[in-house]
Amino acid sequence: MFVNVEHLGIAVKDIAASDELFSKLFNTKPYKHEAVESEGVTTSFFKINQTKIELLEATNPDSPIAKFIEKKGEGIHHVAFEVENILAEMQRLEKEGFMLLNKIPKQGADNKLVCFLHPKGTNGVLIELCQEQP
Numbered sequence: 001m002f003v004n005v006e007h008l009g010i011a012v013k014d015i016a017a018s019d020e021l022f023s024k025l026f027n028t029k030p031y032k033h034e035a036v037e038s039e040g041v042t043t044s045f046f047k048i049n050q051t052k053i054e055l056l057e058a059t060n061p062d063s064p065i066a067k068f069i070e071k072k073g074e075g076i077h078h079v080a081f082e083v084e085n086i087l088a089e090m091q092r093l094e095k096e097g098f099m100l101l102n103k104i105p106k107q108g109a110d111n112k113l114v115c116f117l118h119p120k121g122t123n124g125v126l127i128e129l130c131q132e133q134p
C-alpha cells in the first residue's frame, strides 16, 4: 500500500550553495547530510512539518544526478513514496507492467530500502518507493 509522499528529490550542482538557498527559503537548516556511495550522491534533508525535501549533488560523473543535470539542468529529479511493504509493491507493480530499475530493494538514505521505477513508464516522472528499515 502507498502511504504518503516520503520526499521530493531535487538535483543540484553545489549542495553547499543550495543548502544556503533552501535554508533561506524555508527559514530552517537541513536536519542531516548523508552520502550514498552506491548512487554516487551526497544529500541534504530539510523537513517542513511532514514534508521532506532531499537535495542531491553528484559525487562522480556517472551518477544519475550528474547525467540528469547534464541533460535537463537542476530541478525536481524524483518523487518518493513511502510504502508499507516494498517487496509486495514491487511485485504488484511489475505485474502491472511498470519497469523496475532494481529487482531487489537497495539501501537508500535516511535508513530506507528503496526501489526506482523508470520514468519512461510513468509519464516522465522518476518514482522512488521507500520503506523504513526496522
Ligand SMILES: CC[C@@H](C(=O)O)C(=O)SCCNC(=O)CCNC(=O)[C@H](O)C(C)(C)COP(=O)(O)OP(=O)(O)OC[C@H]1O[C@@H](n2cnc3c(N)ncnc32)[C@H](O)[C@@H]1OP(=O)(O)O
Pocket: 009, 036, 039, 041, 043, 054, 056, 064, 065, 067, 068, 071, 072, 077, 078, 080, 101, 107, 108, 109, 110, 112, 114, 116, 118, 119, 120, 124, 125, 126, 128
Ligand atoms: C540518496 C539515495 C536515494 C534516496 O534514498 O532517496 C535517492 O534518491 S538516489 C537518486 C539517484 N538515483 C537514481 O536516480 C537511481 C534511478 N535512476 C536511474 O536508474 C537512471 O537515472 C535512469 C532513470 C534509468 C536514467 O538513466 P540512463 O538511462 O542512464 O540515463 P539517460 O540520461 O540516458 O536517461 C534516459 C531517459 O530518461 C530520462 N531521465 C533520466 N532521469 C530522469 C529523471 N530523473 N526524471 C525524468 N526523466 C529522466 C532522460 O532524460 C532520458 O530521456 P530521453 O532523452 O527522452 O531518452
Ligand SMILES: [Co+2]
Pocket: 007, 009, 054, 078, 080, 128
Ligand atoms: Co530520493
